[in-house]
Amino acid sequence: xxxxxxxxxxxxxxxxxxxxxxxxxxxxxxxxxxxxxxxxxxxxxxxxxxxxxxxxxxxxxxxxxxxxxxxxxxxxxxxxxxxxxxxxxxxxxxxxxxxxxxxxxxxxxxxxxxxxxxxxxxxxxxxxxxxxxxxxxxxxxxxxxxxxxxxxxxxxxxxxxxxxxxxxxxxxxxxxxxxxxxxxxxxxxxxxxxxxxxxxxxxxxxxxxxxxxxxxxxxxxxxxxxxxxxxxxxxxxxxxxxxxxxxxxxxxxxxxxxxxxxxxxxxxxxxxxxxxxxxxxxxxxxxxxxxxxxxxxxxxxxxxxxxxxxxxxxxxxxxxxxxxxxxxxxxxxxxxxxxxxxxxxxxxxxxxxxxxxxxxxxxxxxxxxxxxxxxxxxxxxxxxxxxxxxxxxxxx
Numbered sequence: 001x002x003x004x005x006x007x008x009x010x011x012x013x014x015x016x017x018x019x020x021x022x023x024x025x026x027x028x029x030x031x032x033x034x035x036x037x038x039x040x041x042x043x044x045x046x047x048x049x050x051x052x053x054x055x056x057x058x059x060x061x062x063x064x065x066x067x068x069x070x071x072x073x074x075x076x077x078x079x080x081x082x083x084x085x086x087x088x089x090x091x092x093x094x095x096x097x098x099x100x101x102x103x104x105x106x107x108x109x110x111x112x113x114x115x116x117x118x119x120x121x122x123x124x125x126x127x128x129x130x131x132x133x134x135x136x137x138x139x140x141x142x143x144x145x146x147x148x149x150x151x152x153x154x155x156x157x158x159x160x161x162x163x164x165x166x167x168x169x170x171x172x173x174x175x176x177x178x179x180x181x182x183x184x185x186x187x188x189x190x191x192x193x194x195x196x197x198x199x200x201x202x203x204x205x206x207x208x209x210x211x212x213x214x215x216x217x218x219x220x221x222x223x224x225x226x227x228x229x230x231x232x233x234x235x236x237x238x239x240x241x242x243x244x245x246x247x248x249x250x251x252x253x254x255x256x257x258x259x260x261x262x263x264x265x266x267x268x269x270x271x272x273x274x275x276x277x278x279x280x281x282x283x284x285x286x287x288x289x290x291x292x293x294x295x296x297x298x299x300x301x302x303x304x305x306x307x308x309x310x311x312x313x314x315x316x317x318x319x320x321x322x323x324x325x326x327x328x329x330x331x332x333x334x335x336x337x338x339x340x341x342x343x344x345x346x347x348x349x350x351x352x353x354x355x356x357x358x359x360x361x362x363x364x365x366x367x368x369x370x371x372x373x374x375x376x377x378x379x380x381x382x383x384x385x386x387x388x389x390x391x392x393x394x395x396x
Contacts, residue, residue, distance in 0.1 A: 083111065117192045
């Protein structure tokens with residue numbers, strides 16, 4: 001069977017992370033993605049972080065399974081090309097500041113009027129409505145507003161960020177969910193719609209019990225380092241060799257097995273510790289007992305003992321650990337792509353895994369404007385028209 005989104009036409013107008021990650025996910029599962037980039041330099045992500053032959057290796061992940069159309073959206077002729085492409089598209093993805101698309105004559109009132117079946121994913125910092133809509137919004141700011149940044153780090157110290165652009169990625173995944181829901185709605189009604197995703201709301205949606213705890217008890221949860229407030233025991237415990245073991249012994253029966261492994265039958269049998277509430281009240285005592293045990297053993301010894309007892313535990317992976325791990329390899333999470341110089345580059349595999357119609361990598365990330373001529377010919381432009389647009393710098 002073909003990929004689940006085979007035949008779906010996606011027009012990507014965003015750049016950097018949030019919009020392109022959403023389109024990448026659709027492309028991984030068979031959608032045809034046309035990525036529009038500015039002719040001068042393309043998507044800024046091409047130049048982010050570590051470069052190989054002048055292009056970010058991140059580009060090979062974020063833009064796989066896409067075609068590149070180099071188009072200056074500030075020009076009326078380019079805007080007309082987008083409108084023509086949108087007439088045939090199923091999905092349009094954009095992550096500009098609210099109002100930008102409308103300023104180019106590409107707002108939903110225009111595009112949905114010409115293609116009522118179109119689904120527009122609009123990702124922005126604060127959404128398309130509300131008093132903050134016009135503020136510039138990046139993922140790191142959304143993580144703070146969404147409540148995540150306040151929880152990360154050690155108590156009493158400066159809040160730290162997650163080491164990746166998690167706010168953007170969460171918004172992307174919410175956007176993909178919205179697109180799939182909108183496709184189901186279109187299947188029933190024939191009508192497209194706008195999917196409005198705010199970065200801060202995507203983060204906020206993952207904040208679990210944060211708001212109801214405040215509403216019910218006035219509780220403002222704060223940073224707790226590597227522990228999880230209100231759930232015990234779960235923490236990072238230092239081992240004899242200087243590494244850390246992550247131990248999650250917070251299930252009732254798991255806790256008793258854990259205490260058996262560390263030689264604390266007294267805690268395993270303590271009536272006060274048979275449920276989570278009692279363990280939370282005595283979490284410092286429990287953490288100290290586990291920490292005393294791990295401090296006398298290497299990480300490998302700790303994990304071997306806990307694995308044998310059925311206690312969830314793991315070590316903290318670096319990317320070198322990931323690249324060498326046989327489970328990652330067995331699950332297809334370590335894929336290789338060919339670079340222009342013939343070298344091979346390891347990239348993440350496709351997630352999620354579908355048993356009957358899995359996704360995959362059909363083509364490597366494109367060079368800037370690699371597909372410009374082909375895309376423009378497909379919408380009916382002649383060679384002379386394309387040449388004229390190129391001469392004026394509208395396409396590349």
